[in-house]
Amino acid sequence: MKAALCTHYGPPEELEVKDVPSPRPGKGQVAITVRACGVNFPDVLLIQDKYQFKPALPFAPGGEIAGIVKEAGEGVTNPKPGDAVIASIGHGGFAEEALADAARCIAMPEGLDFAVASSFFITYGTSWHALRDRAVLKSGETLAVLGAAGGVGLAAVEIGHAIGARVIAGASTAEKVELAKAHGADDGFVYPAGRLSKEQQKALSEDIKRLTGGNGADVLFDPVGGDYAEPALRAMNWGGRYLVIGFAAGEIPRVPLNLTLLKGCSIVGVFWGAAVARDPKKGFADLHEITRWIAEGRLKPHVSARIPLARAGEAIRLLMDRKAQGKVVVVP
Ligand SMILES: NC(=O)c1ccc[n+]([C@@H]2O[C@H](COP(=O)([O-])OP(=O)(O)OC[C@H]3O[C@@H](n4cnc5c(N)ncnc54)[C@H](OP(=O)(O)O)[C@@H]3O)[C@@H](O)[C@H]2O)c1
Known part of the structure; x- marks a missing residue:
């Protein structure tokens, strides 16, 4: 073979x-x-x-x-x-x-x-675990997703929408934002690709705040990291949960911890593979449920x-x- x-x-x-x-x-x-x-x-x-x-x-x-x-x-x-x-x-x-x-x-x-x-196993498994188990996202909350047209990003958009959250999609091209909207995002914004200047970081924060009525995101799903992480953390709502999914931009960000104090928010790590290894019964029950939702057309x-x-x-x-x-x- x-x-x-x-x-x-x-x-x-x-x-x-x-x-x-x-x-x-x-x-x-x-x-x-x-x-x-x-x-x-x-x-x-x-x-x-x-x-x-x-x-x-x-x-x-x-x-x-x-x-x-x-x-x-x-x-x-x-x-x-x-x-x-x-x-x-x-x-x-x-x-x-x-x-x-x-x-x-x-x-x-x-x-x-x-x-x-x-x-879909890895992407939907990860985003399901992140949003349901780690962030405990609730219907009516606002979910902002970076890299929203990527593998885990688009899965997060769909699952967030299915939970009943208002979903804001961030991505590096307008075409990617449109794809996320076609999969359930309510609104979206384009950010630059590559290293971000201070002004571009500020614009990213402001876009998230603008699209969340000035409140910031209740849950932020971040598979990108790098220069995108700190401005996203600056756009959290009070009591928000910032999900650390991955570092596709290449760099592991270091963020000022005072931001979590000022916003009463949490930075929450997500490691789906390890979570499944620790509790395979739950991990596979989740995958069965996701497979069922896909078969029923609720996730695409x-x-x-x-x-x-x-x-x-x-x-x-x-x-x-x-x-x-x-x-x-x-x-x-
Ligand atoms: N924590 C976990 O359990 C878990 C599980 C699976 C995956 N992950 C991690 O999640 C991240 C995304 O995985 P994926 O499979 O969804 O990947 P993917 O389909 O390639 O999506 C990654 C997204 O990141 C953005 N991005 C920003 N800078 C990038 C760069 N320099 N190169 C490539 N993409 C860049 C892109 O969106 P824009 O162009 O719109 O910015 C892209 O759509 C990875 O870091 C992966 O290791 C974590």
């Missing part, structure tokens, strides 16, 4: 598509014929040795897949060979076949496209690009260059 391998750390153009032996499932595992693999920002970091987890080289990136069970390992009765499943696998999805823990597979609802099915994951395995590096490049909207998927 073919796999797009990271044989050495570097840019996505240096992934190598190679023939490798089919993986055989061990105890508690299944081998899956991969029909689609969702791409996430951690894939960008993994291949550059910038992520907190470091798989041994060579490895295939790709942490979430949809496909057909090919073979079940010892002790596995569910899922069975022939079943269509969605699985969270950490890495290994940029391949024609991959291994998954049987306990980390969910039956794919009928009628769901493989690309869509492979695109947006797949903007389907890239063949032979050109898998291009998929990661789209995220790195800030060109991805919603989700990019690799299709073996």
